[in-house]
Amino acid sequence: MQNKIDLKSNFGLTHEELDVTFKSYSPESMLANQYFLKQGFVSDKIGFVKEGLLRAFFYTENGEEITTHFFTTGSYIISYGSFNNQTPSKENIIAVENSELMTVNYQKQKELYLKIPQWNQICKDLADIKSREMIERTAQFQTLTATERYNLFCADFPEVIKKVSLRHISSYLGIDIATLSRIRKKR
């Protein structure tokens, strides 16, 4: 599973370091439509998606939801711009379906940085991964048509297509829902 994150093999934590890490993390079950983070609140935790699907979104001035991200199994939920510098979040993160997470709060994660210096590197690596994803996503907006973006999305996130309503995908891809409905029909 290439897209799954494995702290041991991907980031080279030793057995002991893993032990310490797991002691800091707690399992957390989320019900569908339950909020992991609400707009205006400070994100006090990081979550790792053991199983499930979550969605990040914000509201425009005229009240429409814009979906910014999907968190699939094996990905890390970090609200940059809220977690690291502890400022109120501009986005909401909500469970699309019942999900199983491992979470750690701000204080405990900070302690991990000190206890396990390798965590500084992991944090940088995670930021790198996110960064590369965002660069890729931007490049898609720069170079691809609506149809091409949708096709790529289907290829990249086949499970998301099945579970998430079309209007969320349409706002994620920056395509009007009527247009996306027609694009989808053509396939």
Added chain:
Amino acid sequence: MQNKIDLKSNFGLTHEELDVTFKSYSPESMLANQYFLKQGFVSDKIGFVKEGLLRAFFYTENGEEITTHFFTTGSYIISYGSFNNQTPSKENIIAVENSELMTVNYQKQKELYLKIPQWNQICKDLADIKSREMIERTAQFQTLTATERYNLFCADFPEVIKKVSLRHISSYLGIDIATLSRIRKKR
């Protein structure tokens, strides 16, 4: 200057820490059209733009340049995906005009992490800043028309408009150059 990065006031380095930091950084002059980083090479340094303007871009399969970023005075040049994990860069970074940088190589920056733990935090903060910029940029693609994106770009980067050719701005904004030329005429 809100958009300028100041290691002392923005990131809370002490006087001594600043001294150590500056000893690690070297001044570097760039001529217009000189490459800071070339596609396929590993980025061996971070650059801070004291004065000037640089541009990051990549080539599509059919050979056209897609501009991904402008580095204005006061911003940090880090090629994520090349510097942190030392893999070959997918993008080029070139000076738009003669520019003055402060640079530090990979090894020296690593030493800074050890000598000045605060640099770990700075690195996270810089990643946060970049991250917020990218989220904002993506949101613009999701919600704005070509004209709106161009107007916002003019407001956000008035100096870039003056210095960079229209085709670079057009690829940066994901707008055909002929379309952008017409948009510009209307203002």
Added chain:
DNA sequence: ACTGTTTATTGACAAAAGTCAAAAAATCAT
């Protein structure tokens, strides 16, 4: 199972954006 609500599809049309090609303007190198 029924009702209200949300979501998706469809049609008719409008607006936005892209394409191709040619001309004009600007820039560069000698």
Added chain:
DNA sequence: ATGATTTTTTGACTTTTGTCAATAAACAGT
């Protein structure tokens, strides 16, 4: 300064995408 090259503008046209509104389908709660 001049010719070559690159960049920008413009016109005529096509394609893509959005808008509005109505209908159909799916879903949720009782």
